[in-house]
Amino acid sequence: NSTNTEANAAGGGQAAEGGDLTYALATSPDSLDPHKSGVAVASRVYRAIFDNLVVKLPDNTIKPWLATEWSVSEDGKSYTFKLRKDVKFHDGTPFNAEAVKFSYDRIIDPQAVVGNAANLLAPYESSQVIDEYTIKLNLKRPSQAFLSNLSVPAVAIVSPAGVRKYGDQFGKHPVGTGPFKFVKWDENAEIKIERNPDYKWAPETIENQGAPYLDSVTFKIVPEEATRIGSVQSGQALAAETVPPQNILTLKSDPNFQLLQVNTLGLPYTLFINQKKTPWNELKARQALQYGIDVGTIVKTLYLGTYEQAWSPLTPGIFGYDKSLENGLQPDLNKANQLLDELGWAKGTDGFRVKDGQRLTLHYVDGTPNREKRNDIAAIIQQQLKKIGVDVKIEITKDIATVVYTNGNYDFYGNSQVNVDPNALYAFYHTAATNQRPTLPNFSNPEVDKLLEQGAIEQDDAKREEIYKKVQQLIRDQAVIIPIYVFPYTVGAAKSVQGLKFDLVGYPLFNDVRIQK
Amino acid sequence: MSSLLEIEHLSVDFHTKKGLLQALDNVSLTIRAGETVCLVGESGSGKTITSKAIMRLIDYENGRIAQGQIRLQGIDLTVLSQQELRSLRGKKMAMVFQEPMSAFDPVYTIGYQLIEIIMEHDRKTRKQAWAHAVHLLNRVGIPEPEIRMKQYPGELSGGMLQRAMIAMALSCGPELLIADEPTTALDVTIQSQILQLLQELKTEFNMSILLITHDLGIAAEVADRIVVMYAGRVVEQAVTEELFELPLHPYTRGLLRSVATLDTDRSSKLFSIPGAIPSLSALPSGCLFHPRCPHATDQCKNEAPPLAAKDEREVACWHSEQLAASDEWHITELSMKGQITANAVAKATEVKEELTNVSAVDGAKVSSHGVQVKNSPKSNETITETVQNKQDLFRVDGIRKYYPVKKSFPGRTGASIRAVDDVSFSIRQGETFGLVGESGSGKSTLGRLLMQLERPTSGQVWFQDRELTRLGNSELRSVRRDMQMIFQDPYGSLDPRWNVGDIIGEPLAVHEGLYGKAKQERVEELLSAVGLSPSLVTRFPHEFSGGQRQRIGIARAIALQPQFILADEAVSALDVSVQSQIVNLLQDLQRKLDTTYLFIAHGLHIVRHISDRIGVMYLGKLVEIAPSDELFRHPAHPYTRGLVASIPNPNPKNRRELITVQGEIPSPAKPPSGCRFHTRCPLATSRCREEAPELTAISTGHYAACHYPA
Amino acid sequence: MRETMAAKTIWKERKLRVARQTGRWRLGGVSDGFVYAAGLIIVFVIVCAAFPQWIASYAPTEMLSDHILQGPSASHWFGTDYFGRDVFSLVVHGSRDSLFIGFMSVLVGGLVGGIIGALSGYIGGTVDSILMRFIDILMTIPGILLALAIAAALGPSLFNIVLAVAISAVPGYARVMRGQIMSIKGRSYVIASRSIGVTPFGIFWRHVLPNSLSPLLVMATLGIGSAILAGSGLSFLGLGTVKEIPDWGTVLSQGRGYLTVAWWICTFPGLAITLFVLSVNILGDKLRDQLDPKKNAN
Amino acid sequence: MIRAVAERLVTSLLVILGSCILVFSILYLLPGDPVDSILDPSTATPEMIANLRHKLGVDQPFHVQFLNYFGNLLQGDFGKSLLNADPVLPKIWVNLPPTLALTLAGSAISVIIGVLLGVLSAIHRDKPIDIIARIVGLFGISMPTFWSGILLLLIFSIHLGWLPAMGSDGWKTLVLPSLTLGIVGAGFIVRMVRNSMLEVINEQFIVTLRSKGLSEKVIMYRHALRNALIPAITMIGMLMGEMLAGAVVSETVFSRQGIGRLIADAIMAKDLPVVQGVVLFSAIMYVIVNLLVDISYTFIDPRVRRSA
Numbered sequence A: 001n002s003t004n005t006e007a008n009a010a011g012g013g014q015a016a017e018g019g020d021l022t023y024a025l026a027t028s029p030d031s032l033d034p035h036k037s038g039v040a041v042a043s044r045v046y047r048a049i050f051d052n053l054v055v056k057l058p059d060n061t062i063k064p065w066l067a068t069e070w071s072v073s074e075d076g077k078s079y080t081f082k083l084r085k086d087v088k089f090h091d092g093t094p095f096n097a098e099a100v101k102f103s104y105d106r107i108i109d110p111q112a113v114v115g116n117a118a119n120l121l122a123p124y125e126s127s128q129v130i131d132e133y134t135i136k137l138n139l140k141r142p143s144q145a146f147l148s149n150l151s152v153p154a155v156a157i158v159s160p161a162g163v164r165k166y167g168d169q170f171g172k173h174p175v176g177t178g179p180f181k182f183v184k185w186d187e188n189a190e191i192k193i194e195r196n197p198d199y200k201w202a203p204e205t206i207e208n209q210g211a212p213y214l215d216s217v218t219f220k221i222v223p224e225e226a227t228r229i230g231s232v233q234s235g236q237a238l239a240a241e242t243v244p245p246q247n248i249l250t251l252k253s254d255p256n257f258q259l260l261q262v263n264t265l266g267l268p269y270t271l272f273i274n275q276k277k278t279p280w281n282e283l284k285a286r287q288a289l290q291y292g293i294d295v296g297t298i299v300k301t302l303y304l305g306t307y308e309q310a311w312s313p314l315t316p317g318i319f320g321y322d323k324s325l326e327n328g329l330q331p332d333l334n335k336a337n338q339l340l341d342e343l344g345w346a347k348g349t350d351g352f353r354v355k356d357g358q359r360l361t362l363h364y365v366d367g368t369p370n371r372e373k374r375n376d377i378a379a380i381i382q383q384q385l386k387k388i389g390v391d392v393k394i395e396i397t398k399d400i401a402t403v404v405y406t407n408g409n410y411d412f413y414g415n416s417q418v419n420v421d422p423n424a425l426y427a428f429y430h431t432a433a434t435n436q437r438p439t440l441p442n443f444s445n446p447e448v449d450k451l452l453e454q455g456a457i458e459q460d461d462a463k464r465e466e467i468y469k470k471v472q473q474l475i476r477d478q479a480v481i482i483p484i485y486v487f488p489y490t491v492g493a494a495k496s497v498q499g500l501k502f503d504l505v506g507y508p509l510f511n512d513v514r515i516q517k
Numbered sequence B: 001m002s003s004l005l006e007i008e009h010l011s012v013d014f015h016t017k018k019g020l021l022q023a024l025d026n027v028s029l030t031i032r033a034g035e036t037v038c039l040v041g042e043s044g045s046g047k048t049i050t051s052k053a054i055m056r057l058i059d060y061e062n063g064r065i066a067q068g069q070i071r072l073q074g075i076d077l078t079v080l081s082q083q084e085l086r087s088l089r090g091k092k093m094a095m096v097f098q099e100p101m102s103a104f105d106p107v108y109t110i111g112y113q114l115i116e117i118i119m120e121h122d123r124k125t126r127k128q129a130w131a132h133a134v135h136l137l138n139r140v141g142i143p144e145p146e147i148r149m150k151q152y153p154g155e156l157s158g159g160m161l162q163r164a165m166i167a168m169a170l171s172c173g174p175e176l177l178i179a180d181e182p183t184t185a186l187d188v189t190i191q192s193q194i195l196q197l198l199q200e201l202k203t204e205f206n207m208s209i210l211l212i213t214h215d216l217g218i219a220a221e222v223a224d225r226i227v228v229m230y231a232g233r234v235v236e237q238a239v240t241e242e243l244f245e246l247p248l249h250p251y252t253r254g255l256l257r258s259v260a261t262l263d264t265d266r267s268s269k270l271f272s273i274p275g276a277i278p279s280l281s282a283l284p285s286g287c288l289f290h291p292r293c294p295h296a297t298d299q300c301k302n303e304a305p306p307l308a309a310k311d312e313r314e315v316a317c318w319h320s321e322q323l324a325a326s327d328e329w330h331i332t333e334l335s336m337k338g339q340i341t342a343n344a345v346a347k348a349t350e351v352k353e354e355l356t357n358v359s360a361v362d363g364a365k366v367s368s369h370g371v372q373v374k375n376s377p378k379s380n381e382t383i384t385e386t387v388q389n390k391q392d393l394f395r396v397d398g399i400r401k402y403y404p405v406k407k408s409f410p411g412r413t414g415a416s417i418r419a420v421d422d423v424s425f426s427i428r429q430g431e432t433f434g435l436v437g438e439s440g441s442g443k444s445t446l447g448r449l450l451m452q453l454e455r456p457t458s459g460q461v462w463f464q465d466r467e468l469t470r471l472g473n474s475e476l477r478s479v480r481r482d483m484q485m486i487f488q489d490p491y492g493s494l495d496p497r498w499n500v501g502d503i504i505g506e507p508l509a510v511h512e513g514l515y516g517k518a519k520q521e522r523v524e525e526l527l528s529a530v531g532l533s534p535s536l537v538t539r540f541p542h543e544f545s546g547g548q549r550q551r552i553g554i555a556r557a558i559a560l561q562p563q564f565i566l567a568d569e570a571v572s573a574l575d576v577s578v579q580s581q582i583v584n585l586l587q588d589l590q591r592k593l594d595t596t597y598l599f600i601a602h603g604l605h606i607v608r609h610i611s612d613r614i615g616v617m618y619l620g621k622l623v624e625i626a627p628s629d630e631l632f633r634h635p636a637h638p639y640t641r642g643l644v645a646s647i648p649n650p651n652p653k654n655r656r657e658l659i660t661v662q663g664e665i666p667s668p669a670k671p672p673s674g675c676r677f678h679t680r681c682p683l684a685t686s687r688c689r690e691e692a693p694e695l696t697a698i699s700t701g702h703y704a705a706c707h708y709p710a
Numbered sequence C: 001m002r003e004t005m006a007a008k009t010i011w012k013e014r015k016l017r018v019a020r021q022t023g024r025w026r027l028g029g030v031s032d033g034f035v036y037a038a039g040l041i042i043v044f045v046i047v048c049a050a051f052p053q054w055i056a057s058y059a060p061t062e063m064l065s066d067h068i069l070q071g072p073s074a075s076h077w078f079g080t081d082y083f084g085r086d087v088f089s090l091v092v093h094g095s096r097d098s099l100f101i102g103f104m105s106v107l108v109g110g111l112v113g114g115i116i117g118a119l120s121g122y123i124g125g126t127v128d129s130i131l132m133r134f135i136d137i138l139m140t141i142p143g144i145l146l147a148l149a150i151a152a153a154l155g156p157s158l159f160n161i162v163l164a165v166a167i168s169a170v171p172g173y174a175r176v177m178r179g180q181i182m183s184i185k186g187r188s189y190v191i192a193s194r195s196i197g198v199t200p201f202g203i204f205w206r207h208v209l210p211n212s213l214s215p216l217l218v219m220a221t222l223g224i225g226s227a228i229l230a231g232s233g234l235s236f237l238g239l240g241t242v243k244e245i246p247d248w249g250t251v252l253s254q255g256r257g258y259l260t261v262a263w264w265i266c267t268f269p270g271l272a273i274t275l276f277v278l279s280v281n282i283l284g285d286k287l288r289d290q291l292d293p294k295k296n297a298n
Numbered sequence D: 001m002i003r004a005v006a007e008r009l010v011t012s013l014l015v016i017l018g019s020c021i022l023v024f025s026i027l028y029l030l031p032g033d034p035v036d037s038i039l040d041p042s043t044a045t046p047e048m049i050a051n052l053r054h055k056l057g058v059d060q061p062f063h064v065q066f067l068n069y070f071g072n073l074l075q076g077d078f079g080k081s082l083l084n085a086d087p088v089l090p091k092i093w094v095n096l097p098p099t100l101a102l103t104l105a106g107s108a109i110s111v112i113i114g115v116l117l118g119v120l121s122a123i124h125r126d127k128p129i130d131i132i133a134r135i136v137g138l139f140g141i142s143m144p145t146f147w148s149g150i151l152l153l154l155i156f157s158i159h160l161g162w163l164p165a166m167g168s169d170g171w172k173t174l175v176l177p178s179l180t181l182g183i184v185g186a187g188f189i190v191r192m193v194r195n196s197m198l199e200v201i202n203e204q205f206i207v208t209l210r211s212k213g214l215s216e217k218v219i220m221y222r223h224a225l226r227n228a229l230i231p232a233i234t235m236i237g238m239l240m241g242e243m244l245a246g247a248v249v250s251e252t253v254f255s256r257q258g259i260g261r262l263i264a265d266a267i268m269a270k271d272l273p274v275v276q277g278v279v280l281f282s283a284i285m286y287v288i289v290n291l292l293v294d295i296s297y298t299f300i301d302p303r304v305r306r307s308a
């Protein structure tokens, strides 16, 4: 799944130890407390400060990290981990079962912390310290995703002493067991982390099992695209993340720079059709959208071939991804028009369709700012759907929470999610419980519901894979969504930067990095 | 005497957007060493340009010397570079300007600006320059020069500044001093002080003076020779006595006759040259003065007369010889003996200007709308008599107006400016009451209090039988139709966005609800009543000259035929000849409408001419009230005597010591104790310092507030 | 400092005359060539806003997806953008909303500010104190922050941008209007009307107001420029709007990321803004010269 | 004098308080919720949201929040950021110096360029220098700041590599941002200085100075300029306010640390205590700058000194 990851590993030259890697981030992290932070950019920083119990490999196998081995109970409701004994937090306190218990309990404690980590840890209920280096985690119900989720940075292990010491301010003074120690955070300017010399518990995905080669990493916060790329070009930073598509091509062809790119895992950027709203509650209407929107052109135009088109509710590379969906549905204006005609929507003089005096409109809600050119997608879709007589009304709002999640006032809303397990589909496509918030597509299909429930607990990987493939096909056939693109994490870097790698979900790993003099 | 400055055939052009404009044409004049030459002429005649041309300052105003030479001690200034000129400016020739307040850089001290020029021209150290500057300030009569050196221009009074300006001009011992209207901006009392100072300095510094003035009185007092300019040309020059004795050019004669003196007969009309000076962009053909000249012939219209020499004097008129020989020509006879009859005026002023002569409209259509016309113009005597029997129109009782001084300490009641302090008097129905006094004495404030434009601090104002000070705002508004005002500043008192018809029609619309055609008709009548063509209704104020604008203001004031008109410095901003036109108009209107005037002015002769009774104000107090002639004949208060004596006398044969009232008017925020005048009074005693004199009658109708009235 | 009042007016009168005369010779203002050029640009832009379809050769919404990011050529004078839209057509059509932002925010801001300033200046006293403290308060908050807060809170829409820019412009107009009213209030023609017995409202309406408006007018003219700039600044800060036909500021701020690969996308709208604002400013300067009382010569 | 200053301080305090109240009300009354910036709406459950709202106190009615905030403020407590519980005051202290450096450098550039061009242009009226200066000035005020900033960045950091593209440490990083900021101010000052110079040059006292035989240089620079600067200084005072606004853009383009960016981000996130804190500071700065302007008047213009 990662095209360029290895490209530089072999690069010759005398890569020296030490040095400072300046790394330009696109936005400022909100907090470096993994349990609290809600934004991906923060994970890119705290990934280097914290470790998890386990690590997940691209082939979807799970390997030890802070845990050396584990076992699952018969009923799938409890996990027992044996922990490494040689691990210390940056503050010098030892890592042990207490620390694991503390961390996980903190995640689900609604008083101490409210954050997205809680969702990942979802069926977790409590834990039992068996001995200093053995811990048993108890779940409310079996979950096949649980172990995978433990590899996600957001459920990393934090230092109990650190949390007690800094309290509220832990996010500004993170203490973990990771390869780098936190040094300082200058608001809106930079975050600095330094090498943890004691580090020797890297997972097997990392080549360098010892302490990192670099002395330090300095994350610069550079929101303006041109400036961020400019900072690499002018030598002020050695690497910059999230290279806009138009610059990817230039950087790729520039002999002084390299471009690293890795696709993220989880749900691709997907437009959800709200089935609560007429006429989109009718299959034919939704299918008309499937045929009317030319996703290929959108992706090609906006991302200039640097992003891959998404075909399924899941991204490629994730467990259970159905590759057969790729290149399946092709845009077809005639079919789209025909479908709408069949529903009785007739084209008026202005080109828009009307039925019972009502114009066929599609309320397209998107957030601001124009992240990953998502607003531009809306603009193109508006023009494409105009051709089949649908009047797209775009609403760009800061207040997604109210418009979309509270009021459900949208026909079309796009979202994506980084995840490591197909169980992520559950939250989006399983019928919402009556007292729960409705899902984005407001989709309710007994067959899909059943499959998703099975998938969550099915222990046989082959069967589980089949289940999710079925789910993907059903969602496609029911025209629940329009998948758009798979987001690649891109980094533009000077040629001198070597050994920069990414984990499964696309977060950078600095353990192996060397700067060539 | 050798000549210091020789100007020969000087022509000056200005580059303008509309092309070349010739401001001076063939001007020649000489100034001999030690001589005082006066340049006179109406506003716009090119006096200032001439002076600036000498200094070559016109170069900075897009001006260019097109022709001619200016030689200062034989050096031709017209060919020098600016660099070379700079060494002459301030050193050999220096200038004093009209308005001292704006002639100093406001952000540097007086001392700095004096030292600056000294160090520029003389090799002196800072210390020497300082000492020299102090010496000069002392010499020009500035008290405490050391302190003044450190003060900023804004902290000195106008008179002080003008003295400092003179000190600055003298600092490098110039051979030629050019003074451009050095006293126009000052009070009469200060004016005479300054003129006296100039006279003294001239001999002391052995300089020549080129004095520019529009006041012939001043010229008569100080000039050795007079050069008369008109529309950028010299029309006449002569030795002062000769010029006053026998002017050769009709323009000079007109100017001389326009001057109201203390001796002119008050019953006669003031003489005025009709029309106005032409603008440079629309000069008439032939003799430039011909459109305004009663003696103009076809020759005058077609051919420009050359400046011809005639025994020591020069004149540019085709007919000067025959005119001078005629009987009527002699001025002194005419004006001093008061033989100008209304008819003569009418004849002299019958011209083709749009300003139709006032007497021409006399009794014309004005009557149709009830404007009362008294066909038998009474002699002055009779007016005064009837007036004395008439009732009081205004009665003012113990009125005061205090303005709080800008408070820097809130809460604490700070000192206040006592602009008007306990004044009581009355104005009779139909009379003209004149109000004189130095600047800041409270004249305008008193006027505003009468009109109830401001509420008094205490005291009462009675208008007929109503106590104005008690009326509410809306009641007052209805009373206002009986009291109107003519303003000092003819430009500022007309809304620039309104046309003449609307301006004059405003009171009609407000009080009589007239609109449209009816209003227009009335406006047209009013226009002709003030001597303007009714066709001008649609014009805007900026399209008129100062005099015409003042007529518009008057038309507005008389629109409702008010009982009372306040004229606050109504003619002060105008040229002499125009002043006369306006005064005549006001008097005519009074006769026709039986209006009562309160006439505020600082030009004493004008006040004397128009007023029946005069009040003299000093520092918020009325110090003397008397019938007009009486006041000038027998001034009782020393202040009044000083004022009267300060008036320059347009009779060169009768020169006298000018200085009369010493010093300057004190601040009304801290008026002196006792008699407020005691600080400047030559007769003051300890009683005056302690006890404030009351206004008491010293003869019938003559009141003075002095312990020792004359 | 005391001054002889009479002489002062003699002076005023004379100075006025001299100034008028010298003014005529010296105040050429901006050289006429520029003024004409500016006028032409403004007229052209207004025509663009009114009848964009006459001038633009493509619809601004037409996305030629196989012609994206093409440089200027004969068929696309200003090149194409990342959607494959014709940049020239975008600029032509975008003029409408840009002008709308410019004019409307000046209108709203000028009206509100003008009214506040007029009330404050004419009534004076407590009303003045209260209104001016309020204006002071507005002044302490930098305009764009206020605009940002409003736009952020109300969401990005053309109307909200106008509102935001207008509100931030209010204090400026209020101050100028107040100062002007206070100076006109003391003029002798106003006192003349008062002495005639015109009601305070009548005086205000017919004398004070008309004579106070010209600096406000000049300011408003110049304000059109700043409003357009402020609007584009808001787009830049992420509060722009997504519309089928974007205004200049939006095109500019959205195209800025392409500056290195396709300079034309943001250069032309940038130039359009700059040229238009420049023209408006030149005209404003000219207007200032023209309305200058010194220029009111015969 | 002391009382005058005291009085002024009191009104200033009232104004500052007023601006806090105003901003508080605007942010409170308009829709949106800081919680949305903290929690990912796609995964947050309603009870998580409710919990957080309660914790932050944003579920309280207006007057309670208001009184709480101002009560704390009076005790010197500026509150904590709603987003990450950072105390506001240190945040401001960290962000203030770079912004001050930026605005000061920007103002310096404006003033230097503005006054220089303004004077030259007035003295050489209608000559080529004048026309060039005025065009430069007009461009300064006619270009969107962010655009000119990005252009400068492209030219000087990316193409020429002379200056850093971002950051806020060292004078080098100050050059481009302050230039971006300064150009705009310079445009206004050129205009202002030119106009007031022309007005001063027409004054009578300039003629007097010439009649004294002083050279044009002395007249223009020693006399005319000083007089012309008086109105320009007010302008500079007002510009400082604008500078802060400009700083928002300049700091964003050049990724500088600073309160411009701080407040822009806080406004977007509806992080009330931070916005309040910054507004309070910017109001104080505004008041101080205007006080400084007034004081500098008394140095340049003796007329003011007297009436004070």
Ligand SMILES: Nc1ncnc2c1ncn2[C@@H]1O[C@H](COP(=O)(O)OP(=O)(O)OP(=O)(O)O)[C@@H](O)[C@H]1O
Pocket: B014, B016, B021, B023, B041, B042, B043, B044, B045, B046, B047, B048, B049, B050, B061, B062, B063, B214, B279, B280, C014, C021, C022, C025
């Ligand atoms: N810089 C200039 N450019 C063009 N014309 C000018 C200039 N200065 C003065 N004039 C014209 O030259 C004529 C003479 O002006 P000047 O100032 O010399 O008159 P004056 O006799 O001094 O009048 P006043 O008594 O009003 O001072 C006037 O008509 C005036 O319009």
Ligand SMILES: Nc1ncnc2c1ncn2[C@@H]1O[C@H](COP(=O)(O)OP(=O)(O)OP(=O)(O)O)[C@@H](O)[C@H]1O
Pocket: B403, B404, B417, B418, B419, B437, B438, B439, B440, B441, B442, B443, B444, B445, B446, B602, B668, C003, C004, C005, C006
């Ligand atoms: N509105 C005001 N506020 C404060 N002081 C005032 C006001 N009006 C007039 N004064 C002061 O009152 C005094 C008298 O002024 P006023 O204008 O009545 O004098 P004046 O005799 O008309 O003088 P001038 O001949 O200069 O017109 C002056 O010292 C003046 O400064």
Ligand SMILES: [Mg+2]
Pocket: B047, B048, B049, B180
């Ligand atoms: Mg003159």
Ligand SMILES: [Mg+2]
Pocket: B443, B444, B445, B568, C005, C006
């Ligand atoms: Mg007066």
